[in-house]
Amino acid sequence: MPILPKERDPRLTTIRRGGSLTDDHHRLLADWALLCAEHVLPLFQDGQPGDSRPRDAIDAGRAWIRGELSMMESRQTAFQANAAARGLPDPAKFAALSAGQAAAVPHVAAHELGAAAYAIRAAGASAAADGAARARATEREWQRAQLPAAIRELVLEDQRNRSAICWHAFDD
Numbered sequence: 001m002p003i004l005p006k007e008r009d010p011r012l013t014t015i016r017r018g019g020s021l022t023d024d025h026h027r028l029l030a031d032w033a034l035l036c037a038e039h040v041l042p043l044f045q046d047g048q049p050g051d052s053r054p055r056d057a058i059d060a061g062r063a064w065i066r067g068e069l070s071m072m073e074s075r076q077t078a079f080q081a082n083a084a085a086r087g088l089p090d091p092a093k094f095a096a097l098s099a100g101q102a103a104a105v106p107h108v109a110a111h112e113l114g115a116a117a118y119a120i121r122a123a124g125a126s127a128a129a130d131g132a133a134r135a136r137a138t139e140r141e142w143q144r145a146q147l148p149a150a151i152r153e154l155v156l157e158d159q160r161n162r163s164a165i166c167w168h169a170f171d172d
Helices: 023-045 053-065 071-084 090-104 109-126 129-146 149-166
Strands: none
Touching: 023 053, 023 090, 023 109, 023 129, 023 149, 053 071, 053 090, 071 090, 090 109, 109 129, 109 149
């Protein structure tokens, strides 16, 4: 299921590509996505301590924010984090996919919701069946508390607009 809409929101497209997203806001979106992925990263690391690909993807995203890595280099680590997810139980798989989505934000800012949605799925999958809904809600609330004021309304509106294609992860 695609997490990117067929028609892109110009507010999530950089000015260079014809949208209205500034570089500062792009970096804020990336940082927030990286926080979401990092929050659930232990769900991957606990079962795969020798596999650094999701952590490397998060680190690459942060290096991009600091101007130390190109967008394409960060994007390449996203593919590696996604590959790390293959064949794993859902909590670890979703945590790795969250890291992959976060590392792809430098390439396409709208991947920010992918990182958040996969983190919510990871949290829900790690809970007992009778606590999964509460775990997802708790993760969603934590994520929203991390949103910088400058991008808060943009992300919350994006969540409302794309929740249906993000497994309804953002439905309250």
